[in-house]
Amino acid sequence: MPDLNPQIIAALLPATCRRVFVAYSGGLDSTVLLDLCAGLPSLTGKVVAVYVDHGLQAASAAWGEHCRRQAERLGVGFQLLQVDAQAGGGESPEAAAREARYRALRKLLAVDDVILLAQHREDQMETLLLQLFRGAGVSGLAGMPIVSVFGKGQMLRPLLDVGKVDIQRYAQVHGLQWVEDPSNQSSDFDRNYLRNDILPLLKQRWPALDKTVARSARHCGDAARMIEAWAEQALPTVFDPTDGSFNIADLSAFTAMQLNCLLRQWLGHIGLKPPSQAVLQTLVEQLVGGRGDTAAQVYIQGSFIRKYREKLYCIPVHRLQKDTQAKRWMQEQEQMPLSNGYVLSRSTASAGLSKNLWNSAKVTVEPRRGGEKLKLPGRTGHHCLKKLYQEAGVPPWERDIRPLIYLDGRLAAVAGLWVAEWAWLSAADGCYQLNWRAPESV
Numbered sequence: 456m457p458d459l460n461p462q463i464i465a466a467l468l469p470a471t472c473r474r475v476f477v478a479y480s481g482g483l484d485s486t487v488l489l490d491l492c493a494g495l496p497s498l499t500g501k502v503v504a505v506y507v508d509h510g511l512q513a514a515s516a517a518w519g520e521h522c523r524r525q526a527e528r529l530g531v532g533f534q535l536l537q538v539d540a541q542a543g544g545g546e547s548p549e550a551a552a553r554e555a556r557y558r559a560l561r562k563l564l565a566v567d568d569v570i571l572l573a574q575h576r577e578d579q580m581e582t583l584l585l586q587l588f589r590g591a592g593v594s595g596l597a598g599m600p601i602v603s604v605f606g607k608g609q610m611l612r613p614l615l616d617v618g619k620v621d622i623q624r625y626a627q628v629h630g631l632q633w634v635e636d637p638s639n640q641s642s643d644f645d646r647n648y649l650r651n652d653i654l655p656l657l658k659q660r661w662p663a664l665d666k667t668v669a670r671s672a673r674h675c676g677d678a679a680r681m682i683e684a685w686a687e688q689a690l691p692t693v694f695d696p697t698d699g700s701f702n703i704a705d706l707s708a709f710t711a712m713q714l715n716c717l718l719r720q721w722l723g724h725i726g727l728k729p730p731s732q733a734v735l736q737t738l739v740e741q742l743v744g745g746r747g748d749t750a751a752q753v754y755i756q757g758s759f760i761r762k763y764r765e766k767l768y769c770i771p772v773h774r775l776q777k778d779t780q781a782k783r784w785m786q787e788q789e790q791m792p793l794s795n796g797y798v799l800s801r802s803t804a805s806a807g808l809s810k811n812l813w814n815s816a817k818v819t820v821e822p823r824r825g826g827e828k829l830k831l832p833g834r835t836g837h838h839c840l841k842k843l844y845q846e847a848g849v850p851p852w853e854r855d856i857r858p859l860i861y862l863d864g865r866l867a868a869v870a871g872l873w874v875a876e877w878a879w880l881s882a883a884d885g886c887y888q889l890n891w892r893a894p895e896s897v
């Protein structure tokens with residue numbers, strides 16, 4: 456291993472890099488990392504040390520002060536972020552602090568910004584072992600990546616292949632000052648227990664343990680990337696981008712293992728975290744395998760997965776709430792946010808709801824109460840909404856939350872779907888199209 460020097464950072468930085476944030480806790484590792492960055496002439500004026508105050512320890516403000524002084528001494532920028540890191544029910548304090556820290560740091564980054572973290576090879580080994588004890592699969596056993604997407608920018612871990620002793624030596628040779636976090640000594644936390652009580656024993660027997668475990672992490676990382684690449688390629692065969700659903704009509708081309716992998720990829724694609732094996736199994740048993748049970752649903756991270764006509768949909772729980780209040784939609788209002796997170800809007804169209812009628816009527820938005828009928832342009836007779844919804848393949852849970860638009864108390868439109876014949880017009884720029892959409896895709 457060559458001496459630890461700033462080139463290890465220069466080699467990782469993208470050419471277009473604008474600002475370099477350094478996640479600086481004031482501890483040994485991030486002190487060394489910051490010192491390395493400050494020693495790179497190409498980074499002059501670009502480096503900002505960021506200290507996150509979790510507000511969990513009495514000394515945290517004093518550490519922030521220490522970090523500010525060190526940043527000043529090194530001639531780099533400094534930023535202090537205050538976060539609320541209280542753990543929620545069932546969450547470990549470490550995980551809550553990390554989540555809060557990452558959330559705050561993520562917001563700092565614009566495109567072409569990077570943030571550097573100071574984890575090293577021993578940290579990687581601990582991460583991998585903790586994942587192993589939790590029963591993780593290859594992506595968990597891949598440990599932490601050196602480079603990853605983070606918010607609008609990138610997260611880099613330049614020291615990930617550097618041993619702790621090299622970091623300690625660098626700090627001594629350069630006379631660096633750092634703070635010691637007394638909570639690192641407490642074996643109450645799993646990671647500290649492993650670090651303080653278990654790993655010293657293992658290292659007596661296997662001195663190169665950190666290197667070999669890091670190698671395993673790289674192998675698992677390679678395997679995880681291959682699986683991910685396969686899933687990314689196969690996903691379009693089951694994923695419907697128009698409504699974000701997962702088509703289960705014909706899965707005969709996939710083995711059970713591949714199906715699990717595709718479901719994981721789908722959930723990741725629509726913004727959920729990787730589900731546990733148990734959740735995946737429930738999903739497969741109750742929805743993919745279950746026959747015709749439209750009431751079945753599986754709860755995952757604040758959303759329900761439901762099935763309708765051989766497709767799985769993921770619906771955040773709050774979006775299933777019915778907005779039961781009738782509301783006035785004022786003529787000049789282009790958009791109307793609803794309490795369940797959806798937004799109604801109108802836009803000019805060449806066919807749709809007559810603008811004249813809209814402008815002269817009292818417009819109200821009301822929930823479905825049951826029994827509504829509609830006569831559609833070009834069709835004979837009135838039809839129950841239920842029948843129209845069935846014909847159009849609108850999932851049952853959506854039927855109760857899709858708003859109805861009334862002009863002077865008469866049903867004129869179903870948002871995003873139909874306009875009643877009496878209110879319908881085809882005339883360039885003389886009509887409104889009524890849209891109903893979720894604020895951000897699920």
Ligand SMILES: Nc1ncnc2c1ncn2[C@@H]1O[C@H](COP(=O)(O)OP(=O)(O)OP(=O)(O)O)[C@@H](O)[C@H]1O
Binds near residue numbers: 573
């Ligand atoms: N309070 C904090 N403010 C800013 N960055 C932090 C903070 N805590 C941790 N980090 C960043 O996350 C990395 C991993 O955190 P971890 O808790 O393992 O490190 P640490 O032991 O607290 O500190 P150090 O790595 O500086 O010795 C740190 O190396 C550092 O880059």
